Amino acid sequence: MTRVALIAHDEKKPDLIEFAQNHEEQLREYELIATGTTGKRLMEATDLEIERKESGPLGGDMMIGAEVAEEKLDGVVFLRDPLRAQPHEPDISALLRICDVRDTALATNLASAEFLIEGLAD
Numbered sequence: 001m002t003r004v005a006l007i008a009h010d011e012k013k014p015d016l017i018e019f020a021q022n023h024e025e026q027l028r029e030y031e032l033i034a035t036g037t038t039g040k041r042l043m044e045a046t047d048l049e050i051e052r053k054e055s056g057p058l059g060g061d062m063m064i065g066a067e068v069a070e071e072k073l074d075g076v077v078f079l080r081d082p083l084r085a086q087p088h089e090p091d092i093s094a095l096l097r098i099c100d101v102r103d104t105a106l107a108t109n110l111a112s113a114e115f116l117i118e119g120l121a122d
């Protein structure tokens with residue numbers, strides 16, 4: 001089954017929630033994972049089932065990166081906050097890097113997230 005990770009920094013969580021609501025039927029076709037708070041907020045706002053990893057600053061990005069390294073993930077939607085530095089910047093860079101190493105689809109803004117979600121559809 002197609003497996004997709006959903007992640008957003010705090011300033012971008014409302015955008016990701018709206019995206020998930022607008023694409024709920026499509027996302028239901030996928031196995032979904034998320035970092036801790038993102039997953040919690042998404043499940044509160046939708047009927048989607050989401051496997052939650054640790055919160056990003058506590059290692060969640062690395063846990064998702066590990067799945068990318070193991071080629072368990074087909075796509076990653078990661079809405080970063082481009083205007084604020086994050087304390088766990090090294091983890092964020094590592095996740096982006098491993099997506100490139102493993103040639104895993106990665107969307108870091110809403111426009112590309114639309115392509116990713118549609119592109120992974122059967």
Ligand SMILES: O=C(CO)COP(=O)(O)O
Nearest residue numbers: 035036037038055056057
């Ligand atoms: O910090 C994050 C990604 O770098 C997201 O973590 P949360 O979903 O736990 O807020």
